[in-house]
Amino acid sequence: MGAIRLDRLEKWFEALQVIKGIDLEIEDGEFIVFVGPSGCGKSTLLRMIGGLEEISRGKLVIDGRDVTSDPPSKRGLSMVFQSYALYPHMSVRENMGFSLKTAGAPKSEITEKVDDAARILKLGDYLDRRPKALSGGQRQRVAIGRSIVRDPTAFLFDEPLSNLDAALRVEMRYEIAKLHQTLGRTMIYVTHDQVEAMTLADRIVVLEFGTIAQVGTPRELYERPANLFVAEFIGSPAMNILPCVPSDGGLAVKGGRQIPDSSGRDGAVKIGVRPEDLGAVAPGEGMLDAEVEVVEYLGADSFLILGTEQAGQVTLRADGTTRAKPGDTMGLALTGRLHAFDENGQALR
Known part of the structure; x- marks a missing residue:
């Protein structure tokens, strides 16, 4: 009941x-995340689906029905905004049931649906409070609860966690993931935070200047990016992108040595290596020598930021017990997957 099709949509x-x-x-019940940098069009696209922005060209179909020209109230969707948009003079119960009240629903139905939503979102102890007496995470749950009581075809989330601190974002990511499992409804979620995208999505839609750069599961995008834009955007820390040159039928990093098993990548001008796919070896060995500039200690892991003479900056993911320090010189060896890109930034498989 929540299948949505976008057919050549333009704005x-x-x-x-x-x-x-x-x-x-x-697909019905799918959790889709629109992700991309500021200005890529992700929020505009979400608002077009919700009916808050007019569709200039193309067609929007929900459950087999063309809703391109329908107002928001006729699309059966519910939107959760970044700003919560709660009525400050109303209690949590009144905020959550307001849409049903304006639609003329019986009081018994409103009470039942509000109580059900409060149970799902663990808001039962806060129903008589006003928004000013709630934390940011509780306010966001109220905003989500207001959407749940409408029993929508699909939920639209427009960067709902961006106003929360780091700890609350982690908590609310869990709440939203559990909500999707509980309700089984279609959810479309917009964020600029690729960590949110990777942890929540069934599929991610990476947007670049109003076009789709790639669509796929988080694993597909991480392991097989279609182009340089996706490779650099998905992953934290970002993939290392290094200039390369042909070498004896294979490839060599510019200023470095031939990379083992790099044949068959004709036309490559850049290679990509994830920080965890590099290992430290003795200077003069591996594919490239580099000098440690910064060590970022994160407990279980440490990230080494290294400088090279011709290939630029490189990040290596090491064990948290590493004793590397700024000024150390080491060789870098490929220990995992190698990505190669042509002069147009397209991946070479």
């Missing part, structure tokens, strides 16, 4: 095109 603001022909099939 123009006078002469400026911000959404450039998006095609996407969203």
Whole structure:
């Protein structure tokens, strides 16, 4: 009941095109995340689906029905905003039941649905409080509860966690993931935080300047990025992107040595290596020598930021027990997957 199809959707603001022909099939019950840098069009696309932005061209279909020209109230969707948008003079119960009250629902139905939503979101002890007496995470749960009581076809989330501190973001990510498992409804979630995207999504839609750069599961995007944009955007820390040159039928990092098992990548001008796919070896060995500039200790892991003469900066993920320190010189060896990209930034498989 929550299948959504975007058919060549476009959005123009006078002469400026911000959404450039998006095609996407969203399955019933799927958790889709739109992710990308500021200005890529992810929030605009979400608002077009919700009916808050007019669709300039193309077609939007929900459960087989063309809703392109329908107002938001006719689309059966519910939106959760970044700003919570709660009524400060109303209690939590009144905020959550307000949409049902304005629709003329019986009081018994409103009470039942509000109580059910409060149970799911663990808000039962706060129903008589006003928003000012709640924490940021509790306010966001109230905003989500207000959406749940409407029993929508799909939920739309527009960067709902960006106003929360780091600890609350982790907690609310868990709450939203559990909510999806409990309700089984279609959810479309917008964020600029690729960690949220990786931990929540069934599939991620990476947007770049109003177009889809790649669609796939978090694992697919991490392990097989389609282009340089996706490779650099997905992953924290980001993938190392290094210039390369042909070498005896294979590839060598610029200023370094030949990379083992790098044949068959004709046309490659850059290679990509995740920080965890590099290992430290003795200077003069491996594919490249580098000098440690910064050590970021994170407990179980340490990230070494290294400088090279010609290939730029490199990040290596090491065990937290490493004794490397700034000024040390080491060789870097490939221990995992190698990615190669042509002059247009497209991945070479």
